Amino acid sequence: MNSDYTDKNPALGALYAEHIEALTARHDHALEQAGASHAVIYSGNPKIAFLDDYQMPFKPNPHFISWVPLARLPFSYIVYTPGETPILIYCQPHDYWHVVPGAPDGFWTSEFDIRIVHSVDDVAAHLPADRQKCIAIGEIDDDALAFDIERVNPTTAVSILHYARGAKTQYELATLRLASQRGASGHIAAEAAFRNGESEFEIHRAYCKAVSHTDQELPYGNIVALNEHGAVLHYTDLDRRPPADSRSFLIDAGAQVHGYASDITRTYASSDERFQALIDRMESMQQDIVSQVRAGVDYRELHIATHKMLAAVLVEAELATGNPDTLLETGVTSAFFPHGLGHLLGIQVHDVGGFMEGESGTTVDPPSGHPFLRLTRVLDENMVLTIEPGLYAIDMLLENLRGTPAESHVNWATVEWLRPFGGIRIEDNVRVLVNDRENLTRDAFAL
Ligand SMILES: [Mn+2]
Numbered sequence: 001m002n003s004d005y006t007d008k009n010p011a012l013g014a015l016y017a018e019h020i021e022a023l024t025a026r027h028d029h030a031l032e033q034a035g036a037s038h039a040v041i042y043s044g045n046p047k048i049a050f051l052d053d054y055q056m057p058f059k060p061n062p063h064f065i066s067w068v069p070l071a072r073l074p075f076s077y078i079v080y081t082p083g084e085t086p087i088l089i090y091c092q093p094h095d096y097w098h099v100v101p102g103a104p105d106g107f108w109t110s111e112f113d114i115r116i117v118h119s120v121d122d123v124a125a126h127l128p129a130d131r132q133k134c135i136a137i138g139e140i141d142d143d144a145l146a147f148d149i150e151r152v153n154p155t156t157a158v159s160i161l162h163y164a165r166g167a168k169t170q171y172e173l174a175t176l177r178l179a180s181q182r183g184a185s186g187h188i189a190a191e192a193a194f195r196n197g198e199s200e201f202e203i204h205r206a207y208c209k210a211v212s213h214t215d216q217e218l219p220y221g222n223i224v225a226l227n228e229h230g231a232v233l234h235y236t237d238l239d240r241r242p243p244a245d246s247r248s249f250l251i252d253a254g255a256q257v258h259g260y261a262s263d264i265t266r267t268y269a270s271s272d273e274r275f276q277a278l279i280d281r282m283e284s285m286q287q288d289i290v291s292q293v294r295a296g297v298d299y300r301e302l303h304i305a306t307h308k309m310l311a312a313v314l315v316e317a318e319l320a321t322g323n324p325d326t327l328l329e330t331g332v333t334s335a336f337f338p339h340g341l342g343h344l345l346g347i348q349v350h351d352v353g354g355f356m357e358g359e360s361g362t363t364v365d366p367p368s369g370h371p372f373l374r375l376t377r378v379l380d381e382n383m384v385l386t387i388e389p390g391l392y393a394i395d396m397l398l399e400n401l402r403g404t405p406a407e408s409h410v411n412w413a414t415v416e417w418l419r420p421f422g423g424i425r426i427e428d429n430v431r432v433l434v435n436d437r438e439n440l441t442r443d444a445f446a447l
Helices: 010-034 062-067 155-164 170-195 200-211 227-231 273-290 299-316 324-329 332-336 395-399 412-421 440-446
Strands: 038-042 077-080 087-091 113-117 134-137 223-226 248-253 264-269 384-387 390-392 423-425 428-432 437-439
Touching: 010 038, 010 062, 010 077, 010 155, 010 170, 038 062, 062 077, 134 155, 170 200, 170 248, 170 264, 170 384, 170 428, 170 440, 200 223, 200 248, 223 227, 227 248, 227 412, 227 423, 248 423, 264 273, 264 423, 273 299, 273 384, 273 390, 273 412, 273 423, 273 428, 299 324, 299 332, 299 390, 324 332, 332 395, 412 423, 428 440, 437 440
Parallel strands: 038 134, 087 113
Antiparallel strands: 038 077, 077 087, 223 248, 248 264, 384 428, 390 423, 428 437
């Protein structure tokens, strides 16, 4: 795979027609079930800050991104009619305040009947005449932008599309591999900045420079946490000054290519051998879980299996005592590991459809006592998901164990030892195969 992230990448271009074919089949089915003849997919528009004329960073409709790799094309529409070449209504406004989208160019252009418009007012002429036969998909907060289409995001069609997005096409897999490579290059630069004693802010800047993203282009806000900050699951404060002693470093940061994301976490120790040994133990546990990923596995069971493995790690590390079942039942493992094992990954970092039982939209609940698990599906070929077990010293959760049967199972002196290091999370992005898996993250670091 060549690591060209642009839409001139010939390797991606070769896979794109087949991707469009898969999307076409998916939309044919969704339209049929919804009793409609045309899907009109709106790219979205920037939101304006309250009492201001400032545009918030634009986040395109992921349904639009699944069709075209154009993350900066607001006020544009795709019109899909079964059996016809999809129309892309490409909005290139007359606007001297902002950079406007350039002329359509890239591997994707051959798949569309492109209609350039210079104003939203010109969109209507390119839409199907009978709006009653259309469904619209997108965030439409101004009725005028629906152009009299009454059925906006109908559940029947949207559920079918969301469920189908779980399994990725070859084009999407290639794009996700590139996003992983891009992310890995940032992680390597960030580790070097940590070893160099730099502040969270400087490490973050080193990461952004390596992946060539502005903050707004990152798929999610980087978590760059030194020492105790590693125990804050979504720490994004970025201290401007380095700590006196950089003991540990947890970084959860991704990158994107054509709107597809990677989501990678690594944890490092500077010199403490005991903490390094715990990181190593968590990594071998994480790799053990990854090795259980294959089609047909119920992800909920993988999450529970992780808790049992974590119980053994807690005992080995002298953070807890007792057998695994007891440590699960009393809530000890959940206090050290209070989030889900992972989630689907794709256009959205927490990709849609994680709870879906089928395309009808019925859902599967997470196991009782594990409300934060975001993926409850049985794994299927070409799904891409994260495996991200963690172990943290979170005072609030551990203190909740006081006065409960769990209290006597926690080795509080070892918790004191762990606290200055924050915590550990190791996260890989994994593609499901029939009886195997592809670890996009490990492959990317190996390059
Ligand atoms: Mn994640």
